[in-house]
Amino acid sequence: MRDVDRSGRSRKPRHRIAAALGAAIVAAPVLVACGSSDGAITINVYKYPQESFQKIVDQCNSKAGGRYDIVYHKLPREADGQREQMVRRLAAEDTSMDVLALDVTWTAELAKAGWIKEFTGSAKSEVEDGTLQTPLDTASYEGKLYGAPDNTNVQLLWYRGDLVPTPPKTWDEMIQMAETLKKDGKPGLIEGQGKQYEGLVVLYNTLVNSAGGKILDENGTKAIVDDGAVKALETLKKFATSDVVDPSFSNAAEDDARLAMEAGKAAFMLNWPYVYAAGAKNADYIKNLKWAPYPSVGSGGSKVTVGGINYAVSSFTEHSDESFDAVMCLRSAESQKYAAINDGVPPTIESVYDDPEMAKPYPMKDAILETLKTASVRPRTPAYQNVSTVISTILSPPASIDPQATADRLRSELQDALDSKGVLP
Amino acid sequence: MSQTTTEKSGAAVKAVEPKKKVVLSEGKRAERKLGWLLCAPAAFIMLAVTAWPIIYSVYLSLQRYDLKFPDRQEFVGLDNYVTVLSSPYWWNAVWVTVVMTVVSVVIELVLGMALALIMHRTLVGRGIVRTSTLIPYGIVTVVAAFSWRYAWTPGTGYLAELMGGDPVLTEKIPALAVVILAEVWKTTPFMALLLMAGLALVPDDLLKAAALDGASGWQRFTKVILPLMKPAILVALLFRTLDAFRIFDNLFVLTGGSQGTSSVSMLTYNNLIKGLNLGIGSTMSVLIFIAVAIIAFIFIKLFGTAAPGSDDGGKR
Numbered sequence: 001m002r003d004v005d006r007s008g009r010s011r012k013p014r015h016r017i018a019a020a021l022g023a024a025i026v027a028a029p030v031l032v033a034c035g036s037s038d039g040a041i042t043i044n045v046y047k048y049p050q051e052s053f054q055k056i057v058d059q060c061n062s063k064a065g066g067r068y069d070i071v072y073h074k075l076p077r078e079a080d081g082q083r084e085q086m087v088r089r090l091a092a093e094d095t096s097m098d099v100l101a102l103d104v105t106w107t108a109e110l111a112k113a114g115w116i117k118e119f120t121g122s123a124k125s126e127v128e129d130g131t132l133q134t135p136l137d138t139a140s141y142e143g144k145l146y147g148a149p150d151n152t153n154v155q156l157l158w159y160r161g162d163l164v165p166t167p168p169k170t171w172d173e174m175i176q177m178a179e180t181l182k183k184d185g186k187p188g189l190i191e192g193q194g195k196q197y198e199g200l201v202v203l204y205n206t207l208v209n210s211a212g213g214k215i216l217d218e219n220g221t222k223a224i225v226d227d228g229a230v231k232a233l234e235t236l237k238k239f240a241t242s243d244v245v246d247p248s249f250s251n252a253a254e255d256d257a258r259l260a261m262e263a264g265k266a267a268f269m270l271n272w273p274y275v276y277a278a279g280a281k282n283a284d285y286i287k288n289l290k291w292a293p294y295p296s297v298g299s300g301g302s303k304v305t306v307g308g309i310n311y312a313v314s315s316f317t318e319h320s321d322e323s324f325d326a327v328m329c330l331r332s333a334e335s336q337k338y339a340a341i342n343d344g345v346p347p348t349i350e351s352v353y354d355d356p357e358m359a360k361p362y363p364m365k366d367a368i369l370e371t372l373k374t375a376s377v378r379p380r381t382p383a384y385q386n387v388s389t390v391i392s393t394i395l396s397p398p399a400s401i402d403p404q405a406t407a408d409r410l411r412s413e414l415q416d417a418l419d420s421k422g423v424l425p
Numbered sequence: 426m427s428q429t430t431t432e433k434s435g436a437a438v439k440a441v442e443p444k445k446k447v448v449l450s451e452g453k454r455a456e457r458k459l460g461w462l463l464c465a466p467a468a469f470i471m472l473a474v475t476a477w478p479i480i481y482s483v484y485l486s487l488q489r490y491d492l493k494f495p496d497r498q499e500f501v502g503l504d505n506y507v508t509v510l511s512s513p514y515w516w517n518a519v520w521v522t523v524v525m526t527v528v529s530v531v532i533e534l535v536l537g538m539a540l541a542l543i544m545h546r547t548l549v550g551r552g553i554v555r556t557s558t559l560i561p562y563g564i565v566t567v568v569a570a571f572s573w574r575y576a577w578t579p580g581t582g583y584l585a586e587l588m589g590g591d592p593v594l595t596e597k598i599p600a601l602a603v604v605i606l607a608e609v610w611k612t613t614p615f616m617a618l619l620l621m622a623g624l625a626l627v628p629d630d631l632l633k634a635a636a637l638d639g640a641s642g643w644q645r646f647t648k649v650i651l652p653l654m655k656p657a658i659l660v661a662l663l664f665r666t667l668d669a670f671r672i673f674d675n676l677f678v679l680t681g682g683s684q685g686t687s688s689v690s691m692l693t694y695n696n697l698i699k700g701l702n703l704g705i706g707s708t709m710s711v712l713i714f715i716a717v718a719i720i721a722f723i724f725i726k727l728f729g730t731a732a733p734g735s736d737d738g739g740k741r
Contacts, residue, residue: 382493420491423512
């Protein structure tokens with residue numbers, strides 16, 4: 001009897017410890033969530049890792065004057081990982097996410113699912129005021145505004161100023177120039193993104209829009225893949241099978257292209273503006289690195305695919321008003337300028353480009369602004385993820401494109417993807 | 426309360442008469458009742474965490490249910506099964522999975538047997554030999570897969586340089602070979618461990634007697650050791666086949682399913698988690714579940730595999 005008693009007694013404290021531990025584990029997230037300074041409302045912002053973003057958050061917090069306290073949660077570095085985490089929590093109606101930094105291609109999907117709030121009234125007019133049109137288009141779906149553009153991005157044509165006196169205006173010209181360079185025994189390759197991933201979709205979307213074609217209809221419910229889209233396939237095939245394309249084009253992403261250009265193998269490169277800052281250490285190379293607007297497919301101008309990030313407010317937030325206010329501060333002209341100078345991401349508010357401080361870190365800002373004004377948006381549909389996967393799978397490798405047949409296959413598989421009928425590869 | 430006990434004791438008295446059923450004293454019955462009560466929470470939790478998700482996936486697989494189009498949710502019967510089973514992507518994934526399963530399990534069986542024999546026979550440093558053999562199994566698969574990936578990436582990896590600097594992970598067949606290699610490296614120790622347990626069942630006297638009768642080493646292995654080890658081998662094969670069929674982590678890290686290297690699990694993940702298509706994704710999960718059940722059925726009914734401890738043959 002005493003034995004039992006003793007064991008019973010000895011067990012009690014252990015139970016208590018276990019209970020305390022359990023309580024601590026349960027309470028921890030709650031404590032963290034409310035642990036911000038002096039009981040202010042916490043606005044949880046989920047964004048990819050951006051170096052100077054914490055500074056922008058701090059500035060906004062001091063401006064808020066204790067009304068809310070923004071906490072920056074870093075999402076994974078890769079786009080798929082970011083989307084996956086947000087989507088999974090939104091599907092579970094997680095109330096602890098307030099503001100989300102979305103890739104421009106996710107707007108339609110999250111809006112259709114009812115996971116992000118519409119910008120209305122004064123919030124809407126504030127976002128629209130002075131913001132460039134194409135980035136705004138990426139934040140809209142079915143005529144409603146669901147996001148506030150934070151930064152944007154467009155590819156430019158980068159070329160070697162010492163080899164090419166005047167930049168080419170069209171793809172045909174560029175291929176011709178490269179061939180001439182190659183014949184003369186000079187570096188004449190053209191670099192781009194041909195790997196089976198989003199970069200290939202960006203390239204194809206630019207070509208289709210530049211050729212005046214359409215992949216999907218305006219509402220994103222019907223696969224079109226018209227003559228312009230076929231013309232784009234012809235251009236892509238011609239490029240991929242020419243002898244001036246980098247041999248590893250079909251496996252190249254942005255950085256592969258950049259490194260090949262820096263290694264002095266190529267005369268031309270189609271890439272994002274980050275390549276300028278990335279190559280700045282290499283003085284000989286940066287001296288000759290020049291930029292021009294993206295080459296066009298036909299006689300008209302080019303319509304380059306726009307990238308970038310929009311802020312959205314989660315439908316499940318418990319602090320709607322404060323979240324919208326936080327968004328306005330995070331994307332204010334001042335914040336955008338800070339991010340542009342420190343992180344190299346192009347602003348979405350036009351007036352920021354005129355700021356004199358922008359000239360030094362952004363020597364190519366006029367080319368970016370000019371390109372942005374005629375830029376194109378990737379297909380806007382809730383099924384974008386499926387559409388993108390289908391396009392990159394079918395176009396890969398670009399050298400084996402058979403324009404008419406590939407277009408037919410694109411049309412039927414895209415339609416299946418839009419109807420959420422097909423199986424994703 | 427007292428009434429029920431008297432009723433029950435009355436029933437017990439009645440039960441004594443036929444003398445066929447096992448008669449339980451009141452204390453025993455109370456104990457049994459308590460046993461059931463104590464088991465109930467565990468049984469309930471098991472049902473909640475295994476049976477319910479399975480039932481729910483079957484239910485989802487009969488729906489058109491895409492989180493991207495919440496307003497288009499409806500019951501579609503077996504439409505999703507038709508879609509999946511007529512998709513070339515699905516069949517490609519099935520073949521990739523089957524090939525990877527068969528090739529990796531066969532290689533693992535041969536290597537695992539060799540390792541088991543070595544571990545069983547070592548006289549010196551037995552502990553060290555066994556521990557070092559088990560190291561790959563102790564490393565987290567994802568971590569190991571990342572080191573394989575870097576090793577095979579041209580520019581950063583020694584294996585890629587060794588093979589002439591070709592990006593092997595960007596082509597279907599070489600990429601599959603790399604995945605199989607990573608799988609084999611990782612799970613051979615597990616196979617060896619299971620087989621070693623089987624080897625311990627082979628009595629030494631029998632081997633000595635066979636040797637005395639003039640059986641060669643190979644004959645002793647094939648005629649004495651293998652037949653006696655059959656139950657252990659079959660269990661090891663069953664475990665590994667079921668595991669290999671559901672391969673995900675190595676593939677996810679090494680190729681991400683590009684170049685048509687998706688396994689069925691990878692494809693399910695892409696449709697369910699990335700594509701948010703609960704209907705199609707659940708259909709695939711149910712199909713994988715059925716495939717796994719068929720594999721287990723074949724092993725148990727056709728080859729007579731028995732789970733460890735469930736057969737009387739083991740109790741010699």
